[in-house]
Amino acid sequence: MSSSFHQLFAAIATAPTEAVLRACFMDSASEAFAVQRWGIYLLNDHGKLKSADAVGVSEAFIERYQQFGIPVDPVLKYVTEYHAPAHEELVLPRGTWQQSELYQRCCSQHDHAHIMTGPIVGQGKLVGTVNFARLDTAQAFGTQDLTHLGALCSHFSARLAELRGRRHRPNLLQARLTARERQIADLVAQGLTNAEIGAELWITQNSVKQALKRMFRKLNVSARTEMVAKLREP
Secondary structure (H helix, E strand, C coil): CCHHHHHHHHHHHHCCCHHHHHHHHHHHHHHHHCCCEEEEEEECCCCCEEEEEEECCCHHHHHHHHHHHHHHCHHHHHHHHHCCCEEHHHHCCCCCHHHCHHHHHCHHHHCCCEEEEEEEEECCEEEEEEEEEECCCCCCCCHHHHHHHHHHHHHHHHHHHHHHHHCCCCCCCHHHCCHHHHHHHHHHHCCCCHHHHHHHHCCCHHHHHHHHHHHHHHHCCCCHHHHHHHHCCC
């Protein structure tokens, strides 16, 4: 395994927040896996798309895949069932990929000639996927790619579970906050804006702003980054 993988694993292991964890993957995936398109999808508690980071992939593709691709994606079906990485040649008979519904409906229109997906798991269920695509001029994914992706997914899943677990172990400072305020603090730590937090929690942007003011007073801080750092103190 190349040094780029070990550097990526080290970055994942020390990522201080979920947002940084996602960024570690996004910044290094292209070099590590020799891909032209890559992304990470995280799911909410109901198994629906919560966030999508992608490079080389348009919003149009993501929307089309969510609507038409997921129900006919044999690679995702394998990943969901076995919690193991897969590519098209692993799950389909050789030479049939370009005749598959997924390729015809989604991939052919966006030059996803070869695809590979890996599982992000937590508490025994799929909580997200990492996704790769190569262009028609690139080599198809193989056994070594699956091995490397399996290692990546293990590291990523473990760190994500650790970061999310911390949210449910409030320290003395966190105990000063209400349950709603702790939710807001968690989303601030993930890098969300006030507007995004409001949308996530179904409250107004002004409600988020006023809540943050109260939280700053309770914690004796003056900025979002200072609040996040203080709440992480053991």
